[in-house]
Each structure stands twice: as structure tokens, then as C-alpha cells.
Amino acid sequence: MLGEKIGEGRGQTTGQRVLPSENGMPQVETSFQSMDVVLGVETANMGTYHAVARPDGTLFGQGQGVLMGKNGEMASWTGHGIGRFTGPGGAVSFRGALYYQSASPAWARLNGAVGVYEYESDAQGKTHAQYWEWK
Numbered sequence: 001m002l003g004e005k006i007g008e009g010r011g012q013t014t015g016q017r018v019l020p021s022e023n024g025m026p027q028v029e030t031s032f033q034s035m036d037v038v039l040g041v042e043t044a045n046m047g048t049y050h051a052v053a054r055p056d057g058t059l060f061g062q063g064q065g066v067l068m069g070k071n072g073e074m075a076s077w078t079g080h081g082i083g084r085f086t087g088p089g090g091a092v093s094f095r096g097a098l099y100y101q102s103a104s105p106a107w108a109r110l111n112g113a114v115g116v117y118e119y120e121s122d123a124q125g126k127t128h129a130q131y132w133e134w135k
Contacts, residue, residue, distance in 0.1 A: 003133035006115055009036030009045055013125030016090075019050055027052040032127050039107060041069040051083060051092070059083035061094055067107075075102035075110055079117065089123025098131060 011034025019027040029050040036043045047065025054060055061083055067075040081096015098115035102108065117131040 001135050002116065003135040006110070006113070006131045006133055007036050007038035007043070008130045009034040009043070009128075011035065011045065011127045011129075013121060013127065014046075022052045025053045025055070030121075032121075032125075034127055034129065036067070036129070038067055038069065038073075038075075039109075041071065041073055041106060043070070043073070044068045047077070049079070051094075057084070059085075059092065059094070061096070067102075069104070069106065071106070073102070073104040073106050075100050075104065075107050077101075077115075079115075081117070081119070083119075086120070087123060090121075091123045092119075092121050094119040097134070 011032050013032050015031045017029050031048040034045045036045045045067050049061045049063025051059040051061035062080045064078045077098050077100050079098040081094045083092050083094035086093045100110035102110050114134045115131045116134045119129045121127045
């Protein structure tokens with residue numbers, strides 16, 4: 001069951017590179033930066049994920065990143081998910097899970113939370129993500 005919305009952000013792809021294929025399937029690494037609100041705190045989010053195409057046309061992605069709150073809060077996140085192309089120019093949509101680690105008191109509850117997310121990126125690299133606690 002979905003719980004409280006943990007955060008939401010909008011950002012931009014900052015780089016991409018092609019990685020060696022995995023089992024003959026193409027693999028791409030993508031980095032992004034976004035401005036998010038996490039548990040009510042304005043936050044800079046930066047992350048990198050790599051996605052490998054699967055024979056059925058879906059994508060499997062894994063990534064990691066860092067959240068930096070305006071009041072000095074910090075957290076790291078790792079995640080994975082399933083995606084698909086949604087349009088020309090590499091537009092993608094992913095759904096998946098996030099796991100957090102933070103020593104910041106304001107974000108201590110993230111340590112025990114599993115987040116589920118929706119992530120969209122358009123052909124111009126503009127990103128939008130929303131994430132909720134999975135209860």
C-alpha cells in the first residue's frame with residue numbers, strides 16, 4: 001500500500017554515455033540533477049542510473065544518487081526499476097523502488113522506508129519524479 005508522498009522534483013539530464021552491451025543488449029548511463037522537495041525540505045538531487053534494453057523492448061535500470069537539503073540535510077539513495085521508451089529522442093518512463101540512507105535527523109525516517117517512484121524524462125532531457133513511502 002502506498003503511504004505518504006516523500007518527495008517530488010523536476011530537473012534535467014546532464015549527461016549520457018554508452019556502456020558495453022550486456023548479453024548483446026545496449027546499455028546507456030544517464031546522469032541528472034533536479035530540484036526536489038523531500039519531506040518538506042527544498043533539496044538538490046543528483047543521480048546516475050544505467051539502463052539496459054531487454055529483448056521485449058522494456059528497460060531495466062539501476063542507479064544511485066545524493067540528496068542535499070537546504071538546511072544541511074544529506075541522504076544517499078539507490079534504486080532500480082523497469083522502464084520503457086515513450087517517444088522519440090530517448091524519452092523514457094520508469095517505475096521502481098528506492099532505498100535511502102541518512103544521518104540527518106530531519107530525514108532519519110528515510111532509513112527505514114522503501115520508496116516507490118515514477119520517473120519521466122522527455123526528448124529534451126527534462127525530468128519529473130515523484131516518490132512515495134511503501135507501507
